[in-house]
Amino acid sequence: xxxxxxxxxxxxxxxxxxxxxxxxxxxxxxxxxxxxxxxxxxxxxxxxxxxxxxxxxxx
Numbered sequence: 001x002x003x004x005x006x007x008x009x010x011x012x013x014x015x016x017x018x019x020x021x022x023x024x025x026x027x028x029x030x031x032x033x034x035x036x037x038x039x040x041x042x043x044x045x046x047x048x049x050x051x052x053x054x055x056x057x058x059x
Contacts, residue, residue: 005040006048014055
């Protein structure tokens with residue numbers, strides 16, 4: 001049986017420009033891919049990746 005790395009994404013409601021959204025998407029994608037490749041070379045039970053996006057004020 002294959003071990004599954006759990007993934008969780010939590011995000012606040014917020015609006016950002018498309019230029020910022022593309023940059024943020026590229027950064028998050030790279031971080032998640034690198035996590036799969038290097039943080040979990042041999043997945044085991046309990047491994048997890050949590051991604052969150054929090055909005056603080058108008059910025």
